[in-house]
Amino acid sequence: MTTTIPPQGIGRDHRLDVFRGLALVMIFVNHVPGNVFENLTSRNFGFSDAAEAFVLMSGIAVGLAYARLFRAGEFLSGCMRVWRRAGTLYVTHIVTTAFAIAILAAGVVVLDTIDVLPRVNFTALLEQPLKAMIGIPLLTHQLGYLNILPLYSTLLLVSPLYILIGLWSRMGLIAVAIVVWVLAGTFRINLPNYPLPGGWFFNPVSWQLIYAIGIACGLAMIHKRKLIGYHGWLFSACLAYLAFSLLWVQMQKGNLPLEPYLPFFVGGFDKTFLALPRLLHVLALAYVLTNLAAVSRFLARPAFRPVELIGQYGLAVFAVGTVLSIALQVYRARFETSAIEDGALLAGGLLIQYGVARLFAATSEKKRGKAQESGARKPSLAGNPAAGQASRP
Template structure:
């Protein structure tokens, strides 16, 4: 039976996007407060990829949904101004979060005996090369640990108009370009430079553009009412088997040793590192294929879309609708939680307060923003756009702009 196409009206939202983006924000916060029991329940403990891959993929999807309709007739100056303005906003938010991270760590070291924090997460040049450190922070050449994903996203947005337009005109051309550029990046180790440290960015935008572009292709297809990758049994079973194998792999010492030796042997035979290693900077093969398998399975019609659209998941969708401010707030709160744990290790009760308290603050902030930025009544009365297999939600907030 041919696939039914129901184009997504401009301004409408797919609840799955908000849900998974909100879920990614929760898991990023848990992962950014290491040493708690809660970090053991995030996706990185059940495969080779983590929430960062999902966040970048969904950012590409949201960009296509938000900006694609305004590029239907081609590239134009208003769309450049809007997207590049968003990139500038990301830079400013990154600088703000970096300044707060520096202030929190500095305060912990000055007044609470947290000097050890200055030796972690790339804070050391603050004490050894303070002038070079400041230059690096401002120019994005020096990025602090746990405060380093927004620069990559800002760079990706600079190229977003061209990627979206290419995806509109020639989807397979964008697919070929993004895979080819990823391969070229891995083969040449192309990256943006660090300063004052040597090397390149941890989140290499030239490699991560692959996930961003795949998100664009997915978003463009969603806007047109169909899937970029169709539902096929010959795709479902390999994806499911690979996701299961990866989940067992990361939990099994035997598989870690055995398959780790296989990877080592492939490297000895000359296999490119970015195809077989577990390098996050270059979105290496095992991480990429695990994310693609997991993303494909989660996109299938049925129970997952129903969960994403359910009333009980409304708080998670609320976080996802306000992705950038919630991510920035969570980043600052995570650095604060790290400082608290360094100064006072505490235990399960303290960890619970830090984790649940931080998530509660983020949710409250999102709720306040939702209240302030509630769309006018005329916009709220737009018809509901059902996710495949999911009844339309009566929540009018879903129909605000597709990406803030």
């Protein structure tokens, strides 16, 4: 399995935010295909990519954020908090999809970028518009590059059950998730697409495994523990696997030798069903990074503060980044861009996302200030009966 980020106390762990921010940056770069900078993202150095890391960290965040309510016996309150968050993600996805559709349509009308449409799964809106308009709110029709939020919101719906199992036994939770993952791969269980055939690009029935491991990690962190502690042999094995994965990808070897003899989700690289080599890679990477003290010190530097802020307000940043990436795809389909121009476009998009994170941070700080000010007034009223009586109508 994997370890968690080593606990640093009750407060927010800045390393989790930095890692999540880095994942969001790489997702944005990868969502503008064809630019030279996507060769520098994590998917070029191993079997997994930023999506696996993002879902793992999302599970950790859920375990940290919501488990205390369930542990205190407040089951209904816990469920409502989790499901409200799922609703927020759903609304964000629908709004983001609406903006993406408008940008893609404008690209065709103004810039004649019709070639982009098949690449982003837009053609159903032209060929079967009524059915596609049913599928979009049902999440059964998803535009390309807009698949992560439907996955995350769906996983949030089952989070209360997973948290309860994890509070009983963290390893029991992982065992349950493994069984579900095996069944999904063996019988190719997936949520349906509509109106097109097939299933979701990110199959929640398979991806729940990495999410459940994240929840288990978060539950361990609440107790200031690691899911799996440091072991020299395991650390060495993870390093060896990461090195093997790096060489295999860089040498473009393709399929693994044992793939023909194993189930496709065990020996292959299938992303939809979260193939085992991808899962093991992200877990090995997490284990190594979170057991190196130098990494923690390095990420604590002021230079990573912007990335940390992006990670703290990941939902808003991800939504804005998704819309910007679609706009950049349309732009680059019409105009040829050099590496320098691509760098400028991507840097501009990242600056906008950082600005969004700064805006949300300022708004949150203002709300906290008002709450503290309001809380400071209450004791003075309680300590002065005359003041309390005078305040009543």
